[in-house]
Amino acid sequence: MYKAFLIKYGEIGVKGKNRYLFEDALVNHIRYVLEDVEGEFLVRKEQGRIFVETEGEYDYQETIEALKRVFGIVGICPVVQMEDNGFEDFAAQTVAYLDQAYPNKNFSFKVKARRARKNYPLDSMEINTELGSKIVEAFPEIKVDVHHPDVEVQVEIREKIYVYSQTIKGAGGMPLGTNGKAMLLLSGGIDSPVAGYMIAKRGVKIDAVYFHAPPYTSDRAKQKVVDLAKIVSRYAGSMRLFVVNFTEIQLAIYDKCPHDELTIIMRRYMMKIAQYLAKENKCLGLITGESIGQVASQTLQSLAATNEVCTMPVYRPLISFDKQEIIDVSEQIGTFETSIQPFEDCCTIFVAKHPVTKPNVNIIKRSEENLQEVIDDLMRQAIESVEVIEI
Numbered sequence: 499m500y501k502a503f504l505i506k507y508g509e510i511g512v513k514g515k516n517r518y519l520f521e522d523a524l525v526n527h528i529r530y531v532l533e534d535v536e537g538e539f540l541v542r543k544e545q546g547r548i549f550v551e552t553e554g555e556y557d558y559q560e561t562i563e564a565l566k567r568v569f570g571i572v573g574i575c576p577v578v579q580m581e582d583n584g585f586e587d588f589a590a591q592t593v594a595y596l597d598q599a600y601p602n603k604n605f606s607f608k609v610k611a612r613r614a615r616k617n618y619p620l621d622s623m624e625i626n627t628e629l630g631s632k633i634v635e636a637f638p639e640i641k642v643d644v645h646h647p648d649v650e651v652q653v654e655i656r657e658k659i660y661v662y663s664q665t666i667k668g669a670g671g672m673p674l675g676t677n678g679k680a681m682l683l684l685s686g687g688i689d690s691p692v693a694g695y696m697i698a699k700r701g702v703k704i705d706a707v708y709f710h711a712p713p714y715t716s717d718r719a720k721q722k723v724v725d726l727a728k729i730v731s732r733y734a735g736s737m738r739l740f741v742v743n744f745t746e747i748q749l750a751i752y753d754k755c756p757h758d759e760l761t762i763i764m765r766r767y768m769m770k771i772a773q774y775l776a777k778e779n780k781c782l783g784l785i786t787g788e789s790i791g792q793v794a795s796q797t798l799q800s801l802a803a804t805n806e807v808c809t810m811p812v813y814r815p816l817i818s819f820d821k822q823e824i825i826d827v828s829e830q831i832g833t834f835e836t837s838i839q840p841f842e843d844c845c846t847i848f849v850a851k852h853p854v855t856k857p858n859v860n861i862i863k864r865s866e867e868n869l870q871e872v873i874d875d876l877m878r879q880a881i882e883s884v885e886v887i888e889i
């Protein structure tokens with residue numbers, strides 16, 4: 499029934515003269531997600547609107563699912579496009595459309611017309627009443643209700659005429675890449691993929707870094723992170739995943755530092771390396787899945803100790819989320835099933851039985867002095883041997 503979709507976008511509207519940049523980013527991302535959908539699509543801008551037009555056969559449900567993953571879209575309206583062959587023809591086609599879209603005529607409606615082409619012979623008010631009476635004439639059981647209609651028959655008069663009555667909710671947020679790029683610390687857990695999704699939603703492009711510790715962590719644990727990155731990229735677009743071999747650094751920390759401080763010290767080195775890679779790759783911040791009090795390394799004291807090594811902003815979108823709230827988002831975006839696969843991550847192997855929960859930065863720094871002789875070399879080796887996976 500539908501050969502086109504009208505795309506409604508939200509916050510882009512307020513961006514003044516940068517508006518076209520936002521619209522172009524949105525058009526590009528729509529084209530990107532539709533590449534994987536069966537069918538031929540034409541995506542184009544027309545005066546404050548984006549239209550997706552189809553050519554020939556296409557999969558309606560898949561198209562909607564793909565468009566629902568595009569940040570910046572607030573509404574997806576399946577639309578009927580008509581050539582302007584005079585009012586009678588337009589009214590007849592609208593009646594035919596309503597007949598097909600609503601087999602059960604037990605509803606109220608109103609017509610809401612917008613005349614973008616000012617030389618159309620009827621103005622919006624006239625279209626509302628004239629078309630409204632044609633509809634009532636065709637289906638006497640349908641009632642007009644201008645205040646709380648069940649169905650709003652929306653009409654836009656442009657070069658062509660567009661009629662739609664359904665708006666499917668979009669993902670919201672802002673188009674990808676309109677707010678720079680950040681580096682996600684992506685583990686195999688539940689939290690970090692959700693954190694990446696949430697920052698990407700605000701228009702931030704993402705690269706990711708994963709610290710693995712072979713042979714203590716397996717290839718399957720790494721594959722799980724690659725799989726998670728792929729799921730996140732369904733929303734966040736293509737990304738680069740940097741895989742850092744962290745084994746030697748972890749062993750050195752294990753060897754030379756108090757065991758109750760292992761996690762904090764390890765996390766400080768993760769942040770330092772992530773920050774280095776972020777700068778190299780033009781990222782303007784780091785993203786983590788931390789949430790206050792979730793584990794010993796996420797008390798306010800631990801977060802302060804971890805954060806102390808960072809010179810670039812660290813975005814922690816889950817900071818006030820309860821675990822269940824994070825799980826809800828992870829189920830909604832499709833990462834949960836992968837996240838709960840039971841593969842070890844490097845933190846679980848080197849964790850102490852009784853980690854400090856209130857680390858003191860000065861004490862941590864003194865413990866780190868034990869690494870002085872080896873750490874610069876180990877950091878350099880870890881960075882030089884980074885594996886880059888294009889997702």
Ligand code: ATP
Nearest residue numbers: 683684685687688689690707708709786787788845
């Ligand atoms: P997650 O579910 O995201 O793994 P978590 O509850 O297990 O989080 P931690 O293991 O303390 O919490 O990790 C806190 C954050 O540090 C993670 O959300 C992630 O951003 C980052 N992180 C932890 N381990 C790694 C790793 N091996 N590689 C990359 N980032 C990591």
Ligand code: MG
Nearest residue numbers: 685686687843
């Ligand atoms: Mg984890």
